[in-house]
Amino acid sequence: MICIIDYGVGNLFSLRSSFEFIGADVCVSSDPAVISGADKIILPGVGAFCDAADKLFQSGLGDVLISRAKAGIPVLGICLGMQLLFKKSYEYGEHRGLGLIKGSVCPIKPDIPDNFKIPHIGWNRLHFPDDKPKSPIFKYLSEGDFVYFVHSFYGKDCAESTIAVTDYGAELTAAVADKNVYGTQFHPEKSGETGLKILKAFCEL
Amino acid sequence: MITKRIIPCLDVKDGRVVKGVNFLGLADVSSPVKLAEFYSSCGADELVFYDITASAEGRTIFTDILREAASKVFIPLTVGGGINTLDDFDRVLKCGADKVSVNSGAIKNPSLIGEAAKRYGDQCVVISADVKRVDGVFRVFAKGGRENTGMEAIEWIKRCVGNGAGEVVVNSIDTDGVKGGFDIEMLEAVCDAVNVPVIASGGAGCIDDFVKLFKTIPNIDAGLAASIFHFGEVKISDLKKELAKNGINVRL
Numbered sequence: 001m002i003c004i005i006d007y008g009v010g011n012l013f014s015l016r017s018s019f020e021f022i023g024a025d026v027c028v029s030s031d032p033a034v035i036s037g038a039d040k041i042i043l044p045g046v047g048a049f050c051d052a053a054d055k056l057f058q059s060g061l062g063d064v065l066i067s068r069a070k071a072g073i074p075v076l077g078i079c080l081g082m083q084l085l086f087k088k089s090y091e092y093g094e095h096r097g098l099g100l101i102k103g104s105v106c107p108i109k110p111d112i113p114d115n116f117k118i119p120h121i122g123w124n125r126l127h128f129p130d131d132k133p134k135s136p137i138f139k140y141l142s143e144g145d146f147v148y149f150v151h152s153f154y155g156k157d158c159a160e161s162t163i164a165v166t167d168y169g170a171e172l173t174a175a176v177a178d179k180n181v182y183g184t185q186f187h188p189e190k191s192g193e194t195g196l197k198i199l200k201a202f203c204e205l
Numbered sequence: 206m207i208t209k210r211i212i213p214c215l216d217v218k219d220g221r222v223v224k225g226v227n228f229l230g231l232a233d234v235s236s237p238v239k240l241a242e243f244y245s246s247c248g249a250d251e252l253v254f255y256d257i258t259a260s261a262e263g264r265t266i267f268t269d270i271l272r273e274a275a276s277k278v279f280i281p282l283t284v285g286g287g288i289n290t291l292d293d294f295d296r297v298l299k300c301g302a303d304k305v306s307v308n309s310g311a312i313k314n315p316s317l318i319g320e321a322a323k324r325y326g327d328q329c330v331v332i333s334a335d336v337k338r339v340d341g342v343f344r345v346f347a348k349g350g351r352e353n354t355g356m357e358a359i360e361w362i363k364r365c366v367g368n369g370a371g372e373v374v375v376n377s378i379d380t381d382g383v384k385g386g387f388d389i390e391m392l393e394a395v396c397d398a399v400n401v402p403v404i405a406s407g408g409a410g411c412i413d414d415f416v417k418l419f420k421t422i423p424n425i426d427a428g429l430a431a432s433i434f435h436f437g438e439v440k441i442s443d444l445k446k447e448l449a450k451n452g453i454n455v456r457l
Contacts, residue, residue: 011303017275046328121426123250124207148280190280
C-alpha cells in the first residue's frame with residue numbers, strides 16, 4: 001500500500017488518481033497508524049513552505065515520516081513536498097524542514113537572468129548527471145524527457161543528492177535522492193506519460 | 206529551456222463542449238472528457254475547462270466532468286467560469302483543477318485575487334481578461350464580453366498581477382472567432398507590462414498564426430484556442446511539429 005500523506009495542504013485528487021490510473025494500491029491518510037503501516041509514502045504539497053512545515057510538524061506527521069524514512073521505507077516528496085525534505089528553507093525567512101536531504105531551499109530569482117519569469121511554470125527537460133548512475137525512479141525515462149514545473153524556489157547546495165536538473169537560465173535542481181528518500185521539484189502527476197512512468201518506477205522500488 | 210505551450214480551451218455547457226463566434230451563437234462540439242483525453246494524447250500541454258453554465262444543476266454536472274477528466278488526463282488543468290468566491294476556488298481545486306482562472310469575479314470583488322493567492326499560492330491564480338478596443342483604448346469587458354467596465358486593460362492586468370495573479374490570459378474580443386490571427390499589438394502591450402506568464406487567446410485560424418505569435422513576441426508563453434482544434438482545422442501534433450521546424454521550443 002502506498003500512502004499519500006494528507007496534512008491539510010493542497011489538492012490530492014490528481015495525485016491519487018494518477019496512482020490509481022497505473023494500477024497502484026493507494027490511499028490518502030492523515031492517520032499516523034496508516035502512514036506507519038504503508039510500504040511507500042508520498043509527501044505532497046503546494047503553497048508556502050512555512051505553513052506546510054508548521055502543519056506537518058504540529059500534526060506529528062513530520063516525525064512519523066522521518067522515522068519511516070530512517071527505517072528504509074521509500075519516500076517521495078513532490079514539489080513543495082520535495083522542498084520539505086530539505087534541512088531548511090529561506091522562503092520568506094528561515095524555516096526548518098525535515099532534514100532528510102542535505103541542502104537548503106532558496107529563491108530562483110537571484111540566480112537567473114532578469115528576463116526570465118518567476119514562477120518557473122511549464123514543461124522543461126530533465127537532464128541526468130553524467131557522474132552518477134541513473135536513479136531507479138527514472139529507469140523508464142530518456143535524457144531530455146519533458147516534465148511539468150511550477151515553482152519559485154528550488155533546492156540548492158545539494159549536489160550530492162541531485163539526480164536530475166533542468167535548465168532555466170541556470171541549472172535548477174529537478175530531483176533529489178538520498179538512499180530511499182526521493183524528491184521531485186516537478187509534478188509527475190501532471191507530466192503526462194513521462195510522469196506516470198516515474199510513478200510506476202517508484203511503485204516498483 | 207522552458208517550452209511554449211499549446212492550450213486547447215473547452216467551453217462546457219450542460220455537460221457538452223461548445224464554442225461561440227465572437228462569444229455568440231454557440232454550436233455543440235463534443236464530449237469534454239473524450240476531447241480532453243484526445244488532446245492530451247496529441248500533445249496538448251495543458252487544458253482549460255471553461256464553465257459557461259449558469260444554473261446550479263449545470264454547475265454540478267461541470268464538477269462531475271472535471272473530476273472524470275482529472276482522473277484520466279494527467280496534464281495541467283485550468284478551470285474558469287463562475288469563479289466568484291474562495292468557495293468556488295475550493296470547489297474546483299478539490300475536483301482536480303490545478304489553476305483557477307478568474308474574470309468577472311475579480312472585477313466584482315477586487316480582493317478575490319489577493320485572498321486566493323494567499324490561500325492557494327500565486328501559481329494557482331490566473332487572471333483572464335476580455336479586452337476590446339474602444340476609441341483606441343484597451344478596455345476590460347465583463348460578463349463574457351458583453352459589458353464594458355470602463356477600466357483600462359493594461360492597468361487592470363498590472364493591478365491583478367500585483368495582487369498575486371501568477372499568470373495572465375488575454376482574450377482579444379476584437380480578434381476572437383475571426384480566425385485572422387492573434388492580436389499581436391494587444392499581447393505585446395501586456396507582455397511589456399507584466400513579468401508573469403502571458404497566454405494569448407482569440408483569433409487563431411491556422412498554424413501560421415501560432416508561428417507568427419511566438420516569432421513576433423518572444424516572451425509570450427502560450428497560445429490558446431478552441432474551435433480550430435475542436436473542428437480539426439488545426440491538429441495539435443502538426444502544429445507543434447511546425448513550430449519546432451521554425452525554431453520555436455516546444456514539447457514533442
